[in-house]
Amino acid sequence: MNGRKVILPxxxxxxxxxxxxxxxxxxxxxFAAVMGMMDEEGRFIPLEKRYRxxxxxxxVGMITDVRHAGYDVELNLPNVGFIPSxxxxxxxxxxxxxxxxxxxxxxxGDVDLSDVRRLPKGKVVAFPPAKVPRLIGKKLSMINMIKExxxxxxxxxxxxxxxxxxxxxxxxxxxxxxxxxxxHFSGLTDRxxxxxxxxxKGE
Amino acid sequence: MGQxxxxxxxxxxxREVMLTTLAKGTRYDERTFDQxxxxxxxxGVLKSxxxxxxxxxxxxxxxxxVKFDIATPFSDRPxxxxxxxxxxxxxxxxxxxxxxxxxxxxxxxxxxxxxAIRSAECVDLESxxxxxxxxxxxxxxxxxxxxxxxxxxxxxxxxxxxxTNAKIPKLxxxxxxxxxxxxxLVPRALPISTTLCKVGDHWLxxxxxxxELVQDCRITIATTDKHVCAIQKGKGRLSKAEFLxxxxxxxxxGNDIRSMLG
Amino acid sequence: xxxxxxxxxxxxxxxxxxxxxxxxxxxxxxxxxxxxxAYIEWGKNKILCGIYGPRECIPRFEASPYHALIKCxxxxxxxxxxxxxxxxxxxxxxxxxxxxxxxxFENLIMAEKYPNTQIDIYLDVLQADGGTRTASITVxxxxxxxxxxxxxxxxxxxAVGKAGGELLVDLGKEEDNFGESDTPIAFAAxxxxxxxxxxxxxxxxxxIEKAIGMAEGAETKLHEIQADSLKRHYESAGExxxxx
Numbered sequence: 001m002n003g004r005k006v007i008l009p010x011x012x013x014x015x016x017x018x019x020x021x022x023x024x025x026x027x028x029x030x031f032a033a034v035m036g037m038m039d040e041e042g043r044f045i046p047l048e049k050r051y052r053x054x055x056x057x058x059x060v061g062m063i064t065d066v067r068h069a070g071y072d073v074e075l076n077l078p079n080v081g082f083i084p085s086x087x088x089x090x091x092x093x094x095x096x097x098x099x100x101x102x103x104x105x106x107x108x109g110d111v112d113l114s115d116v117r118r119l120p121k122g123k124v125v126a127f128p129p130a131k132v133p134r135l136i137g138k139k140l141s142m143i144n145m146i147k148e149x150x151x152x153x154x155x156x157x158x159x160x161x162x163x164x165x166x167x168x169x170x171x172x173x174x175x176x177x178x179x180x181x182x183x184h185f186s187g188l189t190d191r192x193x194x195x196x197x198x199x200x201k202g203e
Numbered sequence: 204m205g206q207x208x209x210x211x212x213x214x215x216x217x218r219e220v221m222l223t224t225l226a227k228g229t230r231y232d233e234r235t236f237d238q239x240x241x242x243x244x245x246x247g248v249l250k251s252x253x254x255x256x257x258x259x260x261x262x263x264x265x266x267x268x269v270k271f272d273i274a275t276p277f278s279d280r281p282x283x284x285x286x287x288x289x290x291x292x293x294x295x296x297x298x299x300x301x302x303x304x305x306x307x308x309x310x311x312x313x314x315x316x317x318x319a320i321r322s323a324e325c326v327d328l329e330s331x332x333x334x335x336x337x338x339x340x341x342x343x344x345x346x347x348x349x350x351x352x353x354x355x356x357x358x359x360x361x362x363x364x365x366x367t368n369a370k371i372p373k374l375x376x377x378x379x380x381x382x383x384x385x386x387x388l389v390p391r392a393l394p395i396s397t398t399l400c401k402v403g404d405h406w407l408x409x410x411x412x413x414x415e416l417v418q419d420c421r422i423t424i425a426t427t428d429k430h431v432c433a434i435q436k437g438k439g440r441l442s443k444a445e446f447l448x449x450x451x452x453x454x455x456x457g458n459d460i461r462s463m464l465g
Numbered sequence: 466x467x468x469x470x471x472x473x474x475x476x477x478x479x480x481x482x483x484x485x486x487x488x489x490x491x492x493x494x495x496x497x498x499x500x501x502x503a504y505i506e507w508g509k510n511k512i513l514c515g516i517y518g519p520r521e522c523i524p525r526f527e528a529s530p531y532h533a534l535i536k537c538x539x540x541x542x543x544x545x546x547x548x549x550x551x552x553x554x555x556x557x558x559x560x561x562x563x564x565x566x567x568x569x570f571e572n573l574i575m576a577e578k579y580p581n582t583q584i585d586i587y588l589d590v591l592q593a594d595g596g597t598r599t600a601s602i603t604v605x606x607x608x609x610x611x612x613x614x615x616x617x618x619x620x621x622x623x624a625v626g627k628a629g630g631e632l633l634v635d636l637g638k639e640e641d642n643f644g645e646s647d648t649p650i651a652f653a654a655x656x657x658x659x660x661x662x663x664x665x666x667x668x669x670x671x672x673i674e675k676a677i678g679m680a681e682g683a684e685t686k687l688h689e690i691q692a693d694s695l696k697r698h699y700e701s702a703g704e705x706x707x708x709x
Contacts, residue, residue: 024615165223169231248709252544
């Protein structure tokens with residue numbers, strides 16, 4: 001930790017009414033609504049646990065209801081997403097995993113989905129959305145290293161990670177857990193790499 | 204579409220994917236099939252109780268409280284103390300637990316732990332006799348605080364550990380003097396339960412939540428060092444050979460875990 | 466009534482000063498499944514708080530298209546009392562406390578951000594020794610922050626009692642036996658608005674004003690304890706350790 005002060009809900013972030021994620025304006029000041037920290041440029045970085053949907057995000061979801069009009073899809077959001085039947089050329093089934101793009105986010109956080117693609121059989125694990133960039137790495141370096149040793153997987157911006165049935169699922173889970181627990185600390189890339197080096201030697 | 208139907212369909216898919224991993228001889232958390240997750244026991248965590256323990260198995264956490272009161276004995280056992288075991292599945296512990304009166308899972312859980320403790324004769328109920336119409340009653344309360352699979356084994360272990368931590372209250376006539384004790388309750392046996400589940404053709408000890416959701420069969424066997432003291436089969440079916448094999452595993456794991464109680 | 470002196474040379478029965486709190490320890494993020502959680506030990510009180518949500522509102526007909534529904538369940542375990550074992554299940558007292566605690570957080574949670582959902586606050590008292598409602602409010606605020614649920618402010622709570630003729634912050638069980646009045650108060654940390662106030666017994670206007678001032682002072686300390694707990698949890702990379 002670099003000694004930066006942790007900001008709590010209700011703490012003042014700056015004077016004036018400024019629009020920042022995770023903040024709200026009251027009177028002539030801006031306050032934090034969630035825990036976070038200030039960066040070097042005086043911007044508030046919320047310590048996000050939950051997924052904050054953004055346009056063009058790729059998300060992994062699970063079909064939780066099948067109706068005539070369309071499908072409910074669970075996306076790690078407070079509300080369930082919806083895919084109209086007419087958007088799908090192939091039929092989806094209950095329990096199917098899908099990957100889709102967020103076309104639009106409404107003011108109240110509802111999402112409009114596009115480019116829905118059904119995923120093959122696999123296991124989905126939940127991962128903190130805030131740490132997804134760390135799991136992907138600079139220029140996909142981390143995720144490609146993991147995929148090389150583990151097999152096919154897909155990381156949704158919403159924190160849902162699909163692992164192919166054909167992949168080494170326990171090893172994938174181990175690598176993902178390592179990134180989750182070690183995202184804060186340096187040397188993560190080396191430790192994840194060592195995980196695969198070790199496995200290769202059959203240790 | 205009904206929730207139950209949804210759950211059945213979704214678990215079928217999860218099960219198929221898990222079988223692919225199990226076929227390679229490992230589980231999602233890299234345990235072997237006969238391994239328990241990490242077990243931690245904290246004793247004496249509640250001052251309001253006469254004995255207590257907090258047990259975690261993996262992420263599953265169960266708190267057990269042992270508390271004495273004065274009661275009227277059951278009419279068919281007038282010289283014996285009363286043992287009552289209750290369980291709560293706190294809604295905070297899992298999105299699948301709801302608020303409200305105990306449901307069938309919580310009732311089954313309490314009764315299985317009670318069976319193990321009672322059958323093993325951990326507590327000498329006759330020593331709880333005070334005078335005609337008055338005996339000591341012993342309440343064992345099990346609170347599931349965090350559910351990541353197999354709270355039954357965590358609960359049995361917590362109850363047993365709480366009994367090893369328990370003290371007999373001092374009496375003044377037929378009243379308990381709270382906070383004062385005559386000595387430790389020394390349990391005469393230490394029952395440990397081992398739960399196994401079957402997924403496809405594989406038997407797995409200490410099911411994680413993932414495994415519980417897709418299990419085809421579940422069996423819980425509580426053992427003392429030499430005896431089986433409780434058995435509870437959950438859903439599914441198993442052959443005689445599978446059952447006897449489970450008993451053998453339960454004795455082995457039971458002995459390992461019992462040595463942790465000190 | 467007993468003429469026991471509860472404050473002698475500035476010291477109470479347990480050695481505290483009139484304004485001093487009992488020992489308070491808070492651990493954040495102790496549970497795996499809940500979206501947010503925290504555990505508090507306040508004197509001999511032990512209370513666990515779990516947060517779920519925002520999540521789908523069930524039953525659906527209760528949902529509001531304008532904001533999340535906030536639900537609170539405060540429960541006392543049957544083994545929580547230092548006295549005899551009590552009955553499980555909700556009591557009239559726990560129903561009232563669930564309501565007033567919910568109303569504290571309805572002021573703070575930005576529920577309009579999550580229409581058609583519900584947010585559940587679960588409070589379980591595992592060991593009770595007076596002041597469970599104020600400890601519950603204090604720990605629930607931490608659990609909600611841990612869950613990342615947007616709030617306008619933090620809150621903590623303490624009770625100021627009158628016992629043996631003296632105004633004392635955070636009455637212990639023994640002091641409570643001589644109690645003439647008890648006033649639990651919750652202040653929002655930033656705005657200093659009162660989000661909960663209840664009172665029983667008899668107090669003069671001056672005494673009430675003094676009590677409120679004493680509560681404010683105590684709550685500044687509680688806020689530091691909350692902040693410290695949240696900070697420590699963040700710095701430990703979110704490790705989940707639960708020690709009672």
